[in-house]
Amino acid sequence: MTLDHLWSTWRSNYVSTLGDPQGDAEGTLFERILGAPEGDREKFVVARGRRCFALLNLFPYTAGHVMVLPNRGVAGLDDLNDEEFAELWAMVRDATVACREGLGCDAVNVGVNLGPAAGGSQSDHLHVHVVPRWAGDANFMTATADTRTLPVSLPEAWDRLRAGWPGGAPPAWMKGQAND
Numbered sequence: 001m002t003l004d005h006l007w008s009t010w011r012s013n014y015v016s017t018l019g020d021p022q023g024d025a026e027g028t029l030f031e032r033i034l035g036a037p038e039g040d041r042e043k044f045v046v047a048r049g050r051r052c053f054a055l056l057n058l059f060p061y062t063a064g065h066v067m068v069l070p071n072r073g074v075a076g077l078d079d080l081n082d083e084e085f086a087e088l089w090a091m092v093r094d095a096t097v098a099c100r101e102g103l104g105c106d107a108v109n110v111g112v113n114l115g116p117a118a119g120g121s122q123s124d125h126l127h128v129h130v131v132p133r134w135a136g137d138a139n140f141m142t143a144t145a146d147t148r149t150l151p152v153s154l155p156e157a158w159d160r161l162r163a164g165w166p167g168g169a170p171p172a173w174m175k176g177q178a179n180d
Contacts, residue, residue, distance in 0.1 A: 028073035028125035030055070044154055046098070046161045051084045052091050056154055056161070057129070062137055063152035064103045064161055067127040068092045074126055076114055088128065094166045095130040102164025103157070105132035 027035070033043055034053060040046075044056035046066055057065040068091045070084045080088065096108045109131040113120030120127075152160070 030125045031073045049087050051087045064132040064157040066130045069127040092128050097166050098161045098164040099132040102160035103132050106135050107133040
């Protein structure tokens with residue numbers, strides 16, 4: 001049996017730009033995003049809980065690809081306290097509902113990459129991927145010329161996910177605000 005390789009060299013560039021080569025920044029990438037002064041819509045923070053938050057992936061596999069993370073930058077599930085663990089999985093459940101309700105997807109993939117060898121580019125901060133799926137969406141594969149076709153922009157995905165979030169997180173455009 002022959003093993004073929006599909007090279008995604010764009011990932012190397014993406015991963016190398018996320019770190020802090022000088023070691024000057026405090027906290028993980030996701031802690032810095034959460035603490036940045038911009039509004040949630042500008043940072044694509046879809047929902048916040050007491051201990052966890054949901055964030056759109058800037059390099060999504062499909063439209064509406066969201067990540068659910070603890071506020072605290074920990075690497076593994078076993079690093080979470082009981083309250084963080086419970087809220088994380090409750091928010092993952094809410095994110096799957098938001099994908100179905102807000103984006104009308106046919107299915108949802110949920111996944112966690114634990115540790116550098118598991119394939120995640122940010123292994124220092126646990127995050128759960130919630131990926132909306134549609135029949136015939138090409139299974140995350142880039143079709144041609146290092147390009148994915150995403151029918152929904154990040155701001156529109158943010159609006160739709162917020163509209164579909166259980167408990168009613170009204171999107172900014174419904175309230176006439178750019179920030180929430």
